[in-house]
Amino acid sequence: MKLFLDCVPCMLRQALEASRIVTDDIEIQEKVVEETIRLLLNYKSYRNSPDLARGIHQIIKTQTGNMDPYSKIKENDLEAAISIYPYLKEFLNCKDDKIYWALKIAATGNNIDAAVYKDINLTKCIETELDKNFSICDIEIFKSKLKEASNILIVGDNNGETVFDKMLIESLSGVTVTYAVRSEPIINDVTEKDAIASGLSEVARIVSTGCNAPGLILEDCGDEFIDIFNKSDIIISKGQGNYEALSDENNNVFFLLKAKCPMISRKLNANLNEYIFKYNGIK
């Protein structure tokens, strides 16, 4: 998906916010803003929003000298997610349609996005979110494909959300699952180290996509991953970044996300903050 013109000011705002996560030094924040403005002069040369976001977060890394600016946030998010895992387990146990609810749990996990929750309210918040329906839900196609499937690829998004994805994987019996992660820290996205800390290696094979953008840009991925991608019976792509990078590819992908940006929700014909489980085409 080509980037929206609206992404341009939004990226500049994000750059400033990200610089403030790392440092209180106004001069460095100014330098980040100035370098971002310079990069945005060429915004049209970027293929999509994750491609542009990678460029901007590279500026933050370079200017602050911190190669993982979101590490503390990621740590807190994972801790918070792990703390509500027992609640999620019990929640799912009481449900008849385990597949539907496991998908809903995994979609709800997409709320863990540099989250601002206080731990004390997280369960309450997730409870409310679980209660909301998908506004697009291609679950019948999914269930039908699942009957024939022997392997599934899940393309991860944010750290913490990983714990919710683990529950989805646990509910998928009779298939092997591969969980794809970013090749290096970018924003709060899941890397191999994070996936292991989330317990995902207990239930899936973890692979790096080879791509270090906050979205799955196939052209940037390694051959090993592309092979896995092409051979997967079902692909589940988590979150907005992966949707932005993958939505124009017509291949076997189920997008599972919360539409958190007005442009993405418009593109999906959904309202802001609605949950989406959308099949993108036939392999």
Next chain:
Amino acid sequence: MKLFLDCVPCMLRQALEASRIVTDDIEIQEKVVEETIRLLLNYKSYRNSPDLARGIHQIIKTQTGNMDPYSKIKENDLEAAISIYPYLKEFLNCKDDKIYWALKIAATGNNIDAAVYKDINLTKCIETELDKNFSICDIEIFKSKLKEASNILIVGDNNGETVFDKMLIESLSGVTVTYAVRSEPIINDVTEKDAIASGLSEVARIVSTGCNAPGLILEDCGDEFIDIFNKSDIIISKGQGNYEALSDENNNVFFLLKAKCPMISRKLNANLNEYIFKYNGIK
């Protein structure tokens, strides 16, 4: 007041939004965004936020060929404001402390800022806003100065808000009032033509500041206006733009506004969306 780093991304967002008010032509919108990015490379050379905003809105005017992009919005705002004038009149009539409530009405008028009200809800909305207290209220200083004053200068802000200001002027007996307007259309700010359409010429002398920024930058004003400014017994400055341009000047100014931006509210030690009536110093 020097501009905040936060103004930089906000200005880029405003530029895009303003371009969309004028045209659906994506190429022109892109051109506005690109030119704004180019201008923002030099954001540090601008004295304050209104100074930068003027530069950006000049780009919109040039690229769209429309010298008054907000004219329709201004027209609608004025119409909406005029429609609730009878309600305001009745509201004020029932009050004992006419000066306080006239100031509160004038501050509440600061809500009419490229407003999104549907006419049908405007009275209800204004009613709710009138019910809120000032969080900073230097009214005792004002009342004391008013006893000695023979002339008052009000520096206008948005069109439509003008109708609320008219009510303030009507409640100030025994003084002559001058109402200052922008020298040409900039955003939705009041110009001479707008002030006359708002009925302000019935109660005040209307003068142009000579400044075409969306805030009163004294260095840019004409000699005639500076003379009026210096000779006024009391100056009331309406809205954020004038506050941003004038707040570092230590002169006889009462700032009357709603703090609608997080940076301004922080500067004022107020919460977002609180009402302010603040005296800035001694002439």
